Structure formats: C-alpha cells, structure tokens
Amino acid sequence: MTVQVKICGVGHPGAVQAAVKGGARYIGLVFYDRSPRHVAPPLAAELARMVPTGVRTVGLFVDPSNEYLEHVVSQVPLDLIQLHGDESPARVAEIKAAFSMPVMKAIKVSSVADLDVVDAYAEVADRLLFDAKPPAKVSALPGGNGIAFDWTILTGRTWSKPWMLSGGLTIANVAEAIAISGAQSIDVSSGVEDRPGHKDPDLILDFLRAAGR
Numbered sequence: 001m002t003v004q005v006k007i008c009g010v011g012h013p014g015a016v017q018a019a020v021k022g023g024a025r026y027i028g029l030v031f032y033d034r035s036p037r038h039v040a041p042p043l044a045a046e047l048a049r050m051v052p053t054g055v056r057t058v059g060l061f062v063d064p065s066n067e068y069l070e071h072v073v074s075q076v077p078l079d080l081i082q083l084h085g086d087e088s089p090a091r092v093a094e095i096k097a098a099f100s101m102p103v104m105k106a107i108k109v110s111s112v113a114d115l116d117v118v119d120a121y122a123e124v125a126d127r128l129l130f131d132a133k134p135p136a137k138v139s140a141l142p143g144g145n146g147i148a149f150d151w152t153i154l155t156g157r158t159w160s161k162p163w164m165l166s167g168g169l170t171i172a173n174v175a176e177a178i179a180i181s182g183a184q185s186i187d188v189s190s191g192v193e194d195r196p197g198h199k200d201p202d203l204i205l206d207f208l209r210a211a212g213r
C-alpha cells in the first residue's frame, strides 16, 4: 500500500506546490503563534486555496479557544482540525461537535505507557497522530521539534481509528520508520526545512520519493 504523507507547517507557495507535485495527501498549516511555522489567516487562506481537491488541508492548533478556532475557520478553508496541545477527550469531542469538522488528535509518545490514553481519544477523534514527546525544557514547542521516538512502540499495534506517524522523520530514516512502525500515513515538518520554519521544495520532493510516493 502507498503511504500517505502530510507535509506540515508550510508557509510559502513553493512549499505547497512541491508537496502537491510530489504526491502529498495532506498539507498542514500551523496556527500557533509561538511556532516559527505560524501562518496568519490571510496567508493561510491564500496557501489553502492552492491545494487541489483530493489533498486535504489540515489546520494545526494547540489548546485553542472556540473563538480562535472560529477566527481561523471563518477565513481559511480547512478539511481537518489537528489538536496538538493538552486537549482532553471531552474537549476533542466538544470541538468536533462545535465546528462539525473532522478532528485529528496528537498523542505525544516517549514510552509504551503513553499509549494508555489512545483508546479514550480514539472514541472521539477521527484520526490519531503519534508524535515524539517534546523535550522537558520550557521553551520547547509542543511539536515540530525534529525528535524521533522508538518506533517499535507502535509495531503490531492496531486502533479503531486511522493514525499517522510523526516526529523526527527525514529522508534518511523514513523508510525504516515505516517498516518498523507499520504506519500507513506519516507526517514531517523540520525534516524538510532548510532553516527553522522554512520548507525547502527540493527536500519536500526528496522526502516524498523516499517515502515511496
């Protein structure tokens, strides 16, 4: 089966063009103002309008208020909301109901015990994304840190909802990560950047090739 790829944190048209050309199935827009990948809604709307039918535009949020979500979704055509903060299962369900949109919940993983919460989120979210737990330092972002976790934690596991693998994926390790984890969908951000927050179109194309697109 061909692996589906999400290119997360795009911020300029060349990145969207490369992702689409290379066969990405998801394009991620970061709505978190502490991130170097943050895009304001007017630019995000411009980028989202470049995304063809068949490729989904994902809006990434961290513990958003309903007001902020409304502010964004009223301006940017999104297909999926990604929640990457400490949202509880109840809050995930509330957002899904309030916005009538599919929701993907990020689960931060560093050991097998971190998977204990998955079933509760799988009951309410449409999709799951397994990402590396961020480093303990206060300045760390909740995601997009270029850190991988032990993919064998996911080997042979099944859940009731589709899931993506993310965290520290690169051109050099993506094939191994897919083989070990069994992921059918993957997500990358810093592994296709030439500097923090800036996607390199050539790295995007090379990554998509390395992932088998």
Ligand SMILES: O=C(O)c1ccccc1NCC(=O)[C@H](O)[C@H](O)COP(=O)(O)O
Pocket (backbone or CB within 6 Å): 008, 009, 028, 030, 032, 035, 036, 037, 038, 060, 062, 084, 131, 141, 142, 143, 144, 145, 146, 147, 166, 167, 168, 169, 187, 188, 189, 190, 191
């Ligand atoms: O990418 C960010 O800047 C970001 C900021 C705040 C919360 C989440 C963020 N990214 C989440 C993603 O979906 C990333 O693609 C994922 O963490 C993988 O990132 P990387 O390890 O850099 O490939």
